[in-house]
Amino acid sequence: MNASLPATTKDTGRYEAMFTRLDEKNQGAFVPFVMVGDPDFDTSLAIIRTLISSGADALELGIPYSDPIADGPTIQKASIRALQSNIKVKDCFAIIKQIRSEFPHIPIGLLLYSNLVLVNGIDDFYQHAQNAGVDSILIADVPLREADRFITIAQAHEIQQILLAPPNASDETLSAIGEKSSGYTYLLGRAGVTGAETEVELPAAELVAKLNKYKVAPPLLGFGISNPKQVAAAIEAGAAGAISGSATVNIIAKYLDDHDALHSELGKFVSQMKAATQR
Numbered sequence: 001m002n003a004s005l006p007a008t009t010k011d012t013g014r015y016e017a018m019f020t021r022l023d024e025k026n027q028g029a030f031v032p033f034v035m036v037g038d039p040d041f042d043t044s045l046a047i048i049r050t051l052i053s054s055g056a057d058a059l060e061l062g063i064p065y066s067d068p069i070a071d072g073p074t075i076q077k078a079s080i081r082a083l084q085s086n087i088k089v090k091d092c093f094a095i096i097k098q099i100r101s102e103f104p105h106i107p108i109g110l111l112l113y114s115n116l117v118l119v120n121g122i123d124d125f126y127q128h129a130q131n132a133g134v135d136s137i138l139i140a141d142v143p144l145r146e147a148d149r150f151i152t153i154a155q156a157h158e159i160q161q162i163l164l165a166p167p168n169a170s171d172e173t174l175s176a177i178g179e180k181s182s183g184y185t186y187l188l189g190r191a192g193v194t195g196a197e198t199e200v201e202l203p204a205a206e207l208v209a210k211l212n213k214y215k216v217a218p219p220l221l222g223f224g225i226s227n228p229k230q231v232a233a234a235i236e237a238g239a240a241g242a243i244s245g246s247a248t249v250n251i252i253a254k255y256l257d258d259h260d261a262l263h264s265e266l267g268k269f270v271s272q273m274k275a276a277t278q279r
Contacts, residue, residue: 014107014135015160015183018057019218019240028277029241030231031220032248032270033060033111035078036095037087039256044082045095046259047252047266049102054267055274058107059099060138060222060243063092065113074246077253089116093132100133109136109162109183122153130157136183138162144176151180162186165211165219178214185211187219187239208238228276235277244273 022029032051037044048059062075064082071079096108110129117125117139129137137159142150144163154161160183165174167188177185187208211219218240225231226247234242251269255262 013160013183014105015058015218017105018107019184022057022241022277026279028231028235028239028279029057029220030055030270030274030277031058031060031109031241031243032056032273033062033075033222033243033245034248034252035062035064035075035082036092037064037082037085038078038249038252039081040085041087041091041095043259044087045098046263048095048099050263050266051248051270052099052103052106054270056106056270057241057274057277058109060109060111060245061092061096062245063089063110063112063116065116067113067115072246074249074253078249081256089128093128096132096134107135107183108133109138110134111138111140111162111186114139114141117150122150123156126153126157126159130159134159136160136162138164138186140164144173144180147180160217163217164188165216167207171210171214174210174214174216177211178216181217183217184240185216185219186243187211187221189221189223189225189234205237212238228272231273231276235279241277242273 018029034047034051051059062079064079064087066079066083100108126137137154139150147161147163151161162183163177163181163185165177165185165187208219220241220243221234221239222243222245225234225242225244231242248266248269251265252262255265
């Protein structure tokens with residue numbers, strides 16, 4: 001790691017610094033998603049280290065939840081494995097805090113559900129997230145029209161609230177996202193739930209151009225990204241990068257009983273996906 005780089009979000013922010021660095025290299029971002037605590041505390045910590053050392057530009061992390069309505073079976077099972085290991089929200093923040101101490105420059109985002117945020121109060125959750133070193137929070141079941149109260153609290157805790165841009169978003173929606181977005185914009189590759197089994201419906205360059213017209217935060221394409229070809233197509237269409245969740249979690253599920261193979265396969269997967277971000 002380069003110790004001369006800023007380690008806080010107070011100046012340009014880790015996302016902005018990342019996008020600037022990647023633009024200089026003519027690359028997009030590759031962002032893997034995993035469920036924190038899957039399959040257990042120590043293995044999860046080791047998995048996240050492997051993702052970073054293999055080339056992940058940023059992290060998108062889930063917190064285990066009993067009713068993940070936006071997730072397909074792969075990520076649902078990851079939640080179940082973590083919950084069966086008695087992983088609590090406080091354990092997730094402990095893992096994130098450890099990762100932040102080891103990797104001060106990598107952007108760390110949470111993708112989760114509103115009940116986890118609301119149960120002890122929004123401000124309390126965002127305070128814990130800030131203390132752990134989280135850069136952004138995306139709440140999957142909070143629509144844009146209800147985002148303002150979360151954005152206000154996020155800003156108070158120097159956290160960027162990530163907004164979803166569906167592929168069929170109206171000009172009015174995109175304009176609102178442009179006004180409110182920061183960090184990055186999660187561009188949905190298709191409708192439905194998460195899952196590598198259903199291929200992404202790649203956005204036309206016209207859609208990304210429309211996003212840019214409304215000056216939304218850099219769009220990262222997610223939902224259905226499972227191979228390097230899809231990453232390359234997303235970058236070619238003008239996206240700032242790609243997020244891969246179910247395909248990453250599938251590797252974890254496949255090698256639960258063979259940790260050497262688990263880290264080897266995760267490393268190969270991330271390296272290949274990252275290589276596909278070269279413009």
